[in-house]
Amino acid sequence: MKTNRRHFISTTLAGGITAAALPLSSYGSPEADSENANYAKLDAVLNEPVFRKELFVDPVIIESVELLRYGKSFLCRVRSKDGAEGISVSHNTMNVLYPIFVNRVQPVFINQDARRLDELIDKALVFAFNFRFGGVAIGIPLATVEFAILDMMGRIAGKSVGQLLGKIHNTHIPVYQATEWREKPVKESVALIKAAVRKSKAQAVKIKVGALMFMTKDLDAKGPAGRTEEIIPLIREAFGDDMALYADANGYYEDVNEAIRVGKLLEEYNYSYFEEPVFFDWLEGTKQVADALSIPVAGGEQQHGVHAFRWLLANEGLDIVQPDHYYFGGMIRSLKAARMGKAMGKLCIPHLSGGFGFIYMLHLVSGMPNAGPHIEFKGYTDLPIECKTSSLRLENGTIKVPTGPGIGVDIDPDYVRKYDVVKDA
Numbered sequence: 001m002k003t004n005r006r007h008f009i010s011t012t013l014a015g016g017i018t019a020a021a022l023p024l025s026s027y028g029s030p031e032a033d034s035e036n037a038n039y040a041k042l043d044a045v046l047n048e049p050v051f052r053k054e055l056f057v058d059p060v061i062i063e064s065v066e067l068l069r070y071g072k073s074f075l076c077r078v079r080s081k082d083g084a085e086g087i088s089v090s091h092n093t094m095n096v097l098y099p100i101f102v103n104r105v106q107p108v109f110i111n112q113d114a115r116r117l118d119e120l121i122d123k124a125l126v127f128a129f130n131f132r133f134g135g136v137a138i139g140i141p142l143a144t145v146e147f148a149i150l151d152m153m154g155r156i157a158g159k160s161v162g163q164l165l166g167k168i169h170n171t172h173i174p175v176y177q178a179t180e181w182r183e184k185p186v187k188e189s190v191a192l193i194k195a196a197v198r199k200s201k202a203q204a205v206k207i208k209v210g211a212l213m214f215m216t217k218d219l220d221a222k223g224p225a226g227r228t229e230e231i232i233p234l235i236r237e238a239f240g241d242d243m244a245l246y247a248d249a250n251g252y253y254e255d256v257n258e259a260i261r262v263g264k265l266l267e268e269y270n271y272s273y274f275e276e277p278v279f280f281d282w283l284e285g286t287k288q289v290a291d292a293l294s295i296p297v298a299g300g301e302q303q304h305g306v307h308a309f310r311w312l313l314a315n316e317g318l319d320i321v322q323p324d325h326y327y328f329g330g331m332i333r334s335l336k337a338a339r340m341g342k343a344m345g346k347l348c349i350p351h352l353s354g355g356f357g358f359i360y361m362l363h364l365v366s367g368m369p370n371a372g373p374h375i376e377f378k379g380y381t382d383l384p385i386e387c388k389t390s391s392l393r394l395e396n397g398t399i400k401v402p403t404g405p406g407i408g409v410d411i412d413p414d415y416v417r418k419y420d421v422v423k424d425a
């Protein structure tokens with residue numbers, strides 16, 4: 001949504017109180033609504049609260065927000081004035097982002113009522129021009145504090161994080177095995193992918209197509225010649241007709257026609273979606289690929305604004321939305337993207353960036369009415385944790401969502417004591 005300042009001023013002057021009283025966070029623009037009716041549906045979703053503040057009668061004032069560090073590992077601990085506590089595990093990128101957390105995010109939340117979490121997240125994005133750190137630089141610090149606050153609020157209310165954010169739609173989450181190795185020759189790639197699936201026993205798998213991304217050392221490399229064209233049929237052959245297969249180009253294709261050519265090959269071998277066919281911020285290119293293919297086009301792990309999802313959904317540019325709950329600034333924002341997808345009849349298959357994140361992923365997906373058939377899985381955490389309500393292991397293709405209060409997982413307190421509070425950054 002672009003706010004039309006001229007329209008706002010003229011309506012305010014002519015119409016008085018009604019327009020002037022619109023909340024600043026309200027979504028919607030008259031011009032867009034008249035062009036495309038989908039915007040009204042999407043804006044209705046964006047104006048719905050996510051955090052269920054009605055579960056809390058009294059204010060929960062945040063007394064402290066601490067970033068804790070042990071080597072390259074970071075936790076966040078929040079405490080309320082009444083002594084409630086929540087803890088979160090940050091993403092490994094916090095190793096370079098902690099000054100943003102300490103100087104730009106932490107101060108926004110201290111002394112605030114945690115029941116205003118939706119609003120605090122929005123404000124933290126604007127505070128001190130934080131949006132200039134658009135992307136993981138602001139998203140990961142925001143997500144880190146949000147997860148800790150959700151854990152604290154869940155422990156106060158005796159509710160799981162999913163319950164704090166809406167209804168529970170899923171209790172056991174089916175997963176697909178994420179794989180890499182696009183820099184390896186085809187044969188070696190296939191062997192590694194088969195071994196990964198054998199090990200995890202996942203009942204679906206995603207492969208990489210295209211080149212020049214993660215693990216590619218040579219900037220001019222095109223990847224092993226013909227790898228994409230060869231691996232697509234070979235993986236179908238390796239796993240049989242019944243296995244759900246997905247493919248991810250990580251935005252590699254610079255040419256829409258090239259992306260469409262690969263998409264047609266995926267269709268021929270019955271893959272179920274094609275992820276990030278072109279660079280993530282090329283919204284029109286993504287739509288052109290989606291328009292030309294019958295295979296669903298997925299994307300969104302790199303998006304950092306809700307309006308990118310809004311445009312893509314309103315204009316039928318994306319069939320599956322994939323916010324990442326760390327990169328995108330938390331579960332509340334990710335659920336907004338998912339619910340916008342739902343309003344357009346689309347699925348959400350969030351992106352997972354690994355490590356402890358899969359536990360947050362379980363909670364996020366538990367509250368998702370339009371989760372896809374398999375959710376990303378990249379392995380378990382190596383932190384010493386205890387969970388009384390789930391093995392947190394893949395069993396029969398699914399992982400059970402913890403049902404205890406907050407995230408339902410406790411980190412060994414002796415281990416937490418090894419961490420120091422980050423004071424100056």
Ligand SMILES: [Mg+2]
Nearest residue numbers: 248250275301
């Ligand atoms: Mg991806």
